[in-house]
Amino acid sequence: MDKVFTVSILGCGSRGHYTYGRCMSEYFADKFKIVSVCDIDQEKIELAQKDWEIPEENCFLDENEFLKEKRSDALVIATQDRDHVRMCVRALELGYDILLEKPISPDEDELYELLEAYKKYDKKVIVCHVLRYAPAFLKIKEILDSGEIGKIVCIDWLEQVTYWHQAHSFVRGNWRNDVETSPMIMQKCCHDLDLLQYYADSKCDTVYSVGALTFFNEQNKPEGAASRCKDCKYIHDCVYSAERLYVEKWKKDFDWAFDKPDVDDNARKQGWPFNVVDLSRPITEESIRRAYENSQYGRCVFDCDNNVVDNQTVVMQFENGIRANLTMTAFTALPGRKMTFHGTLGEVEMDEENDYIRISRYGHGTRFLSIKEILKVAINDTFGHGGGDLMLVRDFYDALAGKGELGTTLERSIESHLMALAAEKSRVNGEVCKVHKN
Ligand SMILES: NC(=O)c1ccc[n+]([C@@H]2O[C@H](COP(=O)([O-])OP(=O)(O)OC[C@H]3O[C@@H](n4cnc5c(N)ncnc54)[C@H](O)[C@@H]3O)[C@@H](O)[C@H]2O)c1
Numbered sequence: 001m002d003k004v005f006t007v008s009i010l011g012c013g014s015r016g017h018y019t020y021g022r023c024m025s026e027y028f029a030d031k032f033k034i035v036s037v038c039d040i041d042q043e044k045i046e047l048a049q050k051d052w053e054i055p056e057e058n059c060f061l062d063e064n065e066f067l068k069e070k071r072s073d074a075l076v077i078a079t080q081d082r083d084h085v086r087m088c089v090r091a092l093e094l095g096y097d098i099l100l101e102k103p104i105s106p107d108e109d110e111l112y113e114l115l116e117a118y119k120k121y122d123k124k125v126i127v128c129h130v131l132r133y134a135p136a137f138l139k140i141k142e143i144l145d146s147g148e149i150g151k152i153v154c155i156d157w158l159e160q161v162t163y164w165h166q167a168h169s170f171v172r173g174n175w176r177n178d179v180e181t182s183p184m185i186m187q188k189c190c191h192d193l194d195l196l197q198y199y200a201d202s203k204c205d206t207v208y209s210v211g212a213l214t215f216f217n218e219q220n221k222p223e224g225a226a227s228r229c230k231d232c233k234y235i236h237d238c239v240y241s242a243e244r245l246y247v248e249k250w251k252k253d254f255d256w257a258f259d260k261p262d263v264d265d266n267a268r269k270q271g272w273p274f275n276v277v278d279l280s281r282p283i284t285e286e287s288i289r290r291a292y293e294n295s296q297y298g299r300c301v302f303d304c305d306n307n308v309v310d311n312q313t314v315v316m317q318f319e320n321g322i323r324a325n326l327t328m329t330a331f332t333a334l335p336g337r338k339m340t341f342h343g344t345l346g347e348v349e350m351d352e353e354n355d356y357i358r359i360s361r362y363g364h365g366t367r368f369l370s371i372k373e374i375l376k377v378a379i380n381d382t383f384g385h386g387g388g389d390l391m392l393v394r395d396f397y398d399a400l401a402g403k404g405e406l407g408t409t410l411e412r413s414i415e416s417h418l419m420a421l422a423a424e425k426s427r428v429n430g431e432v433c434k435v436h437k438n
Pocket residue numbers: 010011012013014015016038039040041044062063078079080081083101102103128129130174187276385
């Protein structure tokens with residue numbers, strides 16, 4: 001029988017509760033047992049207690065109280081971006097092995113502070129660059145490493161944020177303001193930047209970036225619009241209206257041309273992003289309307305305190321000569337990443353939403369792979385981030401149990417953050433920036 005590791009969760013929000021907590025308690029219940037939780041929100045503690053039967057004395061509303069002593073074998077840190085390093089350094093001192101949400105931190109000094117503590121205490125830290133573990137993204141690495149398309153010369157990469165996800169997370173939601181959280185290129189694209197350096201198999205040398213907040217600002221507020229959707233005359237017409245995004249879209253996912261056969265509509269209605277807006281169980285039309293009307297999620301998207309960009313492009317030069325460009329944009333109907341690797345002997349293209357990887361060898365034809373089929377063979381589940389969330393938790397278990405190494409190191413995870421910080425500096429200052437100081 002597998003050893004069962006006890007786990008504490010610090011930050012029981014969307015990721016802490018519904019991703020890692022759920023993975024551990026539903027999918028890997030024979031490997032993990034959640035024994036303690038900490039969150040500043042009493043309602044979140046109560047939901048965690050209910051789901052995992054945590055005794056009252058193991059529930060904490062204060063991080064200092066929680067971090068007074070070690071309460072389990074492992075710890076999940078899923079609080080907000082600027083809390084991670086403070087909590088992680090203290091947890092390393094206590095002797096925890098840690099699953100740490102990305103981004104590690106938007107502050108460069110903190111990245112090195114954590115690295116130092118990690119070396120000193122010699123515990124395991126897995127940063128949740130979940131796409132590193134997603135079967136289709138691993139397949140791409142396998143194809144590139146096989147030499148089938150020769151040497152990679154350049155890479156084209158598109159991150160489709162989608163119009164409603166931008167409105168939900170980056171205009172109304174938690175990541176709207178980089179003073180409170182992190183720049184959008186780090187928050188949304190540290191996965192992409194991490195994968196780019198992984199596929200290029202090289203450190204990034206220089207970056208150049210342009211981007212701006214072009215649309216979600218006061219200049220674009222329609223004539224006579226109210227500051228909250230419930231009071232607005234455009235409530236049923238504006239595509240960003242909270243009534244449309246949280247009630248109409250909850251009733252029917254109207255962005256698709258057809259009902260997605262592999263999506264359980266009931267689970268969709270109780271899941272993200274609706275369970276971020278509304279903590280009711282079950283979520284109903286009335287409860288979600290009430291929730292948006294009384295929260296930040298009911299604000300006009302043209303009248304918020306957001307400052308993060310809604311589109312940004314980064315051009316990268318890697319130390320081994322490979323060049324890449326990444327565009328992140330809010331202005332897409334459908335989500336997912338699209339990318340093409342241009343090699344000396346062929347091309348590989350991946351389109352997540354349209355479910356294919358195309359491999360073309362110049363003069364030797366083209367073949368297609370289905371991403372869903374790759375997923376079915378590897379893990380047979382569609383749980384978050386193309387299976388990456390589940391695979392990362394499994395990898396964490398294997399590392400704890402001494403059955404394998406973590407798929408990526410803290411040093412490698414920090415690389416993507418340095419790339420993001422350099423890209424942001426370039427965007428703000430308009431100059432080409434070095435990723436490393438020397
Ligand atoms: N790996 C990924 O792909 C991915 C995806 C989404 C978000 N994230 C990251 O995960 C982290 C959490 O995001 P989320 O969507 O779960 O946010 P969330 O707001 O739903 O959850 C954060 C939780 O932390 C709690 N909290 C805040 N301060 C606290 C403190 N001092 N002590 C204890 N609890 C505290 C909040 O009450 C909340 O419940 C963020 O850093 C985010 O950037 C990663």
